[in-house]
Amino acid sequence: MGRILFDLRGGDPGLRFSPYCWRAKMALAHKGLAFDTNAVTFTEIEHATDGFSATVPVLHDGGTRIRDSFDIALYLDRTYPERPLFGDPAIVALARFVENWTFLSVNALGMKMIVSDIHAALDENDRAYFRQSREARLGRSLEEAQLGVAACRGDLKKALEPARRALSDSEWLSGAEPRFPDYILFGSLMWIHTISRDPLFAPDDPVGHWFERAARLYPELGIAQSAA
Numbered sequence: 001m002g003r004i005l006f007d008l009r010g011g012d013p014g015l016r017f018s019p020y021c022w023r024a025k026m027a028l029a030h031k032g033l034a035f036d037t038n039a040v041t042f043t044e045i046e047h048a049t050d051g052f053s054a055t056v057p058v059l060h061d062g063g064t065r066i067r068d069s070f071d072i073a074l075y076l077d078r079t080y081p082e083r084p085l086f087g088d089p090a091i092v093a094l095a096r097f098v099e100n101w102t103f104l105s106v107n108a109l110g111m112k113m114i115v116s117d118i119h120a121a122l123d124e125n126d127r128a129y130f131r132q133s134r135e136a137r138l139g140r141s142l143e144e145a146q147l148g149v150a151a152c153r154g155d156l157k158k159a160l161e162p163a164r165r166a167l168s169d170s171e172w173l174s175g176a177e178p179r180f181p182d183y184i185l186f187g188s189l190m191w192i193h194t195i196s197r198d199p200l201f202a203p204d205d206p207v208g209h210w211f212e213r214a215a216r217l218y219p220e221l222g223i224a225q226s227a228a
């Protein structure tokens with residue numbers, strides 16, 4: 001039956017910006033598991049997954065279906081224990097902390113940086129849905145909500161200070177080897193990077209160096225040339 005990851009795409013079928021899908025793709029590549037990608041637009045998700053999920057990523061692994069990037073990572077560790085993404089229940093709990101921290105700090109800032117640019121990059125059929133759902137969530141128009149990458153770069157630098165300090169002690173957020181906590185933060189930064197292409201980091205920022213290291217980990221994902 002094979003292994004298929006349902007990914008999100010923009011108007012350009014090659015534009016893959018979902019932070020959660022990047023987490024899942026990094027997790028699959030970390031395990032060394034080959035997979036095919038089925039890229040859908042926002043408004044195609046429910047139909048493409050036969051009503052199984054309102055969000056992507058969704059993983060079909062043989063006869064098993066899993067939704068949610070964190071649940072996909074847990075499933076992969078249970079099913080393919082080699083090359084752990086967590087390896088220990090304590091790391092699962094810490095990864096939940098990283099997931100929540102990233103959501104509240106980086107993802108919230110990311111919206112201010114790129115939300116209107118995401119809208120412009122979407123397939124035409126997605127634009128009305130995205131505008132309506134995100135404006136309801138943000139309480140303002142996309143154009144008012146987006147301040148831009150340059151205006152928010154200082155805030156992003158500040159928000160990433162915990163990661164910067166952690167990376168002064170070890171090469172990866174997870175220690176000597178990258179694990180799922182690294183992929184959580186990486187996915188969110190890929191989201192901003194893929195849409196904006198403006199530099200996110202000063203050249204001497206250790207978080208930028210970590211981001212480039214992560215981008216080069218799995219050449220099969222085709223990230224390195226676009227993220228470096």
Ligand SMILES: N[C@@H](CCC(=O)N[C@@H](CS)C(=O)NCC(=O)O)C(=O)O
Binds near residue numbers: 042056070
């Ligand atoms: N907690 C979920 C969040 C997934 C999620 O929100 N995905 C977005 C794409 S980045 C989505 O599919 N949104 C559907 C929509 O807004 O209609 C995960 O980690 O997978």
